[in-house]
Amino acid sequence: MGTEKIKVIVSKVGLDGHDRGAKVVASLLKEGGMEVVYLGMYQTPESIIKAAIDEDADVIGLSYLSGEHLVYTPKIVEEMKKNGMDDVLLVVGGSFPPEDIEVMKQMGVDEVFRGGSRIPSIVNYITENVR
Amino acid sequence: MNLLAMPRKLADNPKALADGLLLGDRRAAARAITLVEDGSQKGTELMKLLYPHVGRSMVIGVTGAGGSGKSSLINHIIRVFRSQGRRVGVVAVDPTSPFSGGALLGDRLRFQTHSMDEGVYIRSMASRGYLGGLARATTDVVRIIEAMGNDLVIVETLGAGQDEIDIIHVAQTCVLVLTPGMGDDIQAMKAGIMEIADLIALNKADLDGAETCLRSLEATVRYGFEEKEAAWIPRVIPTVAAGARTDDVRGIEEVAEAILAHQSYLRESRTIHEIQAKRVEQELGLVFRDEVQKAVFKGLKGTGKKRQYIRAILEGRTDPYSVVEEVLRTFLRV
Ligand SMILES: Nc1nc2c(ncn2[C@@H]2O[C@H](COP(=O)(O)OP(=O)(O)O)[C@@H](O)[C@H]2O)c(=O)[nH]1
Numbered sequence: 001m002g003t004e005k006i007k008v009i010v011s012k013v014g015l016d017g018h019d020r021g022a023k024v025v026a027s028l029l030k031e032g033g034m035e036v037v038y039l040g041m042y043q044t045p046e047s048i049i050k051a052a053i054d055e056d057a058d059v060i061g062l063s064y065l066s067g068e069h070l071v072y073t074p075k076i077v078e079e080m081k082k083n084g085m086d087d088v089l090l091v092v093g094g095s096f097p098p099e100d101i102e103v104m105k106q107m108g109v110d111e112v113f114r115g116g117s118r119i120p121s122i123v124n125y126i127t128e129n130v131r
Numbered sequence: 132m133n134l135l136a137m138p139r140k141l142a143d144n145p146k147a148l149a150d151g152l153l154l155g156d157r158r159a160a161a162r163a164i165t166l167v168e169d170g171s172q173k174g175t176e177l178m179k180l181l182y183p184h185v186g187r188s189m190v191i192g193v194t195g196a197g198g199s200g201k202s203s204l205i206n207h208i209i210r211v212f213r214s215q216g217r218r219v220g221v222v223a224v225d226p227t228s229p230f231s232g233g234a235l236l237g238d239r240l241r242f243q244t245h246s247m248d249e250g251v252y253i254r255s256m257a258s259r260g261y262l263g264g265l266a267r268a269t270t271d272v273v274r275i276i277e278a279m280g281n282d283l284v285i286v287e288t289l290g291a292g293q294d295e296i297d298i299i300h301v302a303q304t305c306v307l308v309l310t311p312g313m314g315d316d317i318q319a320m321k322a323g324i325m326e327i328a329d330l331i332a333l334n335k336a337d338l339d340g341a342e343t344c345l346r347s348l349e350a351t352v353r354y355g356f357e358e359k360e361a362a363w364i365p366r367v368i369p370t371v372a373a374g375a376r377t378d379d380v381r382g383i384e385e386v387a388e389a390i391l392a393h394q395s396y397l398r399e400s401r402t403i404h405e406i407q408a409k410r411v412e413q414e415l416g417l418v419f420r421d422e423v424q425k426a427v428f429k430g431l432k433g434t435g436k437k438r439q440y441i442r443a444i445l446e447g448r449t450d451p452y453s454v455v456e457e458v459l460r461t462f463l464r465v
């Protein structure tokens with residue numbers, strides 16, 4: 001009866017009040033056959049990690065809009081390390097300058113999708129890389 | 132073994148997970164729940180270890196149509212129970228899409244008030260095709276959350292409609308959430324009230340028509356319960372679980388109080404023993420069905436028999452009932 005499903009936490013991080021992008025990604029991951037826990041807005045690194053622990057998430061997906069990605073991402077990576085979440089995939093999406101992609105990967109993000117990325121590529125990436 | 136430093140899946144050892152979660156470790160509990168949800172053998176081993184330690188928590192079901200405000204209400208109820216120093220676990224079930232097999236689990240969004248509280252464990256669950264308002268593994272998940280040492284476990288059903296009565300097998304106290312302006316559904320509603328409600332929250336009491344609806348519900352309860360001299364008569368409590376301002380919220384303390392009153396009634400009247408026995412009977416039935424099915428399919432595997440049976444049924448030479456009888460005779464020697 002092995003019915004394993006990929007469980008993904010999708011969250012906005014930071015203070016700006018738009019979560020349309022995150023919602024769209026959440027529902028498209030659902031269409032991709034995943035179980036998506038949608039956290040909404042106003043999350044902190046700590047609250048995202050606690051949710052990921054409670055839900056035993058395989059993937060954490062973060063959505064940024066207004067330039068806080070270089071502030072929050074390292075904090076989340078650090079929290080993940082502290083909590084033994086080495087086998088949890090960390091994926092970041094949103095709008096930011098192209099040169100920040102490499103910066104975030106250096107920080108420990110597994111993959112970065114800039115605004116306008118095709119959704120199938122996100123679904124495929126997660127399916128192929130989930131640990 | 133230090134679970135803290137272990138990557139999630141390396142710690143998938145039923146004994147280690149059981150030991151951890153019995154001490155209240157949420158990481159161990161979270162991993163244990165996944166094993167059980169996936170129907171894995173390790174999950175089965177784990178449940179065997181946990182069973183002696185369950186059955187002490189209050190289990191509260193919250194049911195009602197989607198959008199009636201179940202999650203919002205639970206969010207506030209948690210607050211009241213936390214202020215009394217009780218540890219709370221929540222299981223919130225949402226539907227799995229029959230097309231993609233995926234699910235959008237949005238209840239957690241409404242529980243944000245508790246997102247940093249270590250005394251609250253919240254788990255979202257997809258129904259994975261199981262009918263009846265819950266997921267197949269919900270009973271075991273509730274058991275795991277009990278074993279963590281939570282004083283209360285609150286179960287939110289997915290609110291698909293009228294046939295959500297599975298909750299009465301899992302929960303000791305059932306809160307039915309209704310809203311004003313459900314006029315057309317009044318008959319179905321009455322059936323639901325009679326079958327499952329231990330108390331009724333008339334939520335969105337800030338909306339038009341709340342007063343009329345309240346009177347009509349009270350009349351239904353009076354007619355259905357009081358005149359039959361039922362031992363427990365559900366209270367109807369108007370609530371506001373979300374509003375423009377926080378002081379709009381009301382009725383929450385009353386709901387929490389009524390839940391505890393019902394729990395006291397169950398214990399004083401010893402009805403709790405009946406409920407617990409019913410729950411075990413239900414669990415036994417489910418486990419039995421699953422295990423027999425697994426055993427039979429395992430026995431059939433590689434024999435090519437399954438295909439033969441299907442062909443025989445298609446050709447009208449036999450029927451599913453006769454096939455199952457034959458299979459059971461062969462594999463279980465009954
Ligand atoms: N006006 C009003 N809206 C409410 C009330 N309680 C919840 N809501 C809103 O109803 C919607 C659905 O609430 P939710 O708790 O998710 O319902 P659920 O699907 O039953 O869990 C949300 O937009 C809530 O803000 C209430 O008492 N009054």
Ligand SMILES: [Mg+2]
Binds near residue numbers: 201202203237238287
């Ligand atoms: Mg809900």
